[in-house]
Amino acid sequence: MMGRPVILIVDDEISNIEMIGAVLEDSYEVRFARSGEEALLQARATPPDLVLLDIVMPGMDGYELCRRLKQDEVLADVPVIFTTGLFKPEDEVRGFEAGAIDYVTKPIQPLVLQSRVRNHVELKRMRDQLADLAMTDALTGLGNRRLLEKLLPSEARRLARDGDWLSYLMLDIDFFKQFNDIYGHPKGDDCLRAVADQIRAAMRRSNDVGLRYGGEEFACILPKTDPPSALHVAESMRRQVEELAIPHSRSKISPFVTVSIGVASGRCIHGLSEELWITTADAMLYECKRTGRNQTAGHIIEPPRVESAFLRAERRVRGASG
Structure with missing residues (x-):
């Protein structure tokens, strides 16, 4: 308050x-x-x-x-x-x-x-x-998964009133298990907090929300954010984490800690499940990992086409006459 x-x-x-x-x-x-x-x-x-x-x-x-x-x-x-x-x-x-x-x-x-x-x-x-x-992650101070489960559906419903954009980011620290193995969990916690700080820094608007999804995975909810803007935010996060220059001798792609980020953007409409943003961003994150890590990838969610009553009736007539 x-x-x-x-x-x-x-x-x-x-x-x-x-x-x-x-x-x-x-x-x-x-x-x-x-x-x-x-x-x-x-x-x-x-x-x-x-x-x-x-x-x-x-x-x-x-x-x-x-x-x-x-x-x-x-x-x-x-x-x-x-x-x-x-x-x-x-x-x-x-x-x-x-x-x-x-x-x-x-x-x-x-x-x-x-x-x-x-x-x-x-x-x-x-x-x-x-x-x-x-609803707060004690280690990083970001929201936790419980907040995500509450906030993402409510934002999707709110934005659906005007058919507005919603973007959702999933971020993963590259080779974090190896980082913990060589530097230990206290250093791993320091790394998580440092990444969380860069997530906060990259989000400029008060209604943008950063969350710790679990382990070394993070998520961001960006209301009223179109695809180019969402990719810009994601790239800012990726670059800022890399510029921290946190040593990572076990990384296969860089001497420093890096992150991969999947982005899902779409216009909200009534009846479109918010789970679509999560699964799409997760698929984009997997693509980043598959093609080399330390990068961002995005996808625009296309709402399902709704067939008009006229076309459905016409198809039934054609089927009956055939």
Whole structure:
């Protein structure tokens, strides 16, 4: 959670928004929406740290908005506090069943609101820290395979909304087993950390993600990156690792540590499995190793052609007449 936590206030009454905003604005970055539809768009564009949600609103009510937030993979962990004038126990139960974490009744008591918001924001911060640790490789500080399994599908779905590019890199340290055999595992760990540093250095955008895939293999997820740009990033990584000049007397291709990198780039479309990026990049990495190592190779993923209903009908007619 960087900077001040972001609180999204959702209420169709501007007077309620102003009052709640005045209570919280000294400690939080306050945003607001006056309908469920607007709130959903805002939250998906920039996920908040907590949502204060009115129940009774025209159109999409608070219960439905809360359910939709909890169904969204990116927003499911954002805590929702209902702010409402409804007092019946069944209303409260319905709110918790929709996914809310707490209830604050109107008229709002400023000290109660501040206390509830502070506690839930702090709990979310602690959960986020634990989640980060669970998805971080302890040796290199990069993401781990668990993060890859979570992030790659979500990025593919997100980019599919606009049919945008996604590139995926797989990097392998050449002859790393031999490196460990001659220099020992402590030096091997130093080598892994040094390579990880060069991966970080080659990625220039905040949404690019580097990961340790396992052993001496690394991966990178590059959203909105076309094939030439992805190959440029990969070549920068390869060159920067070579320029470290880490001695490797057992390498069959260089006196220094080198890497091979496979690149897969494709436009995301709904229904196209993210596994295609992994298998394609892996095939390109194998090609690098087969043809000499210390190089990069890339492939553009072509989406499967979808036959039109007209062509299918025409083929059936031709088949029947034959």
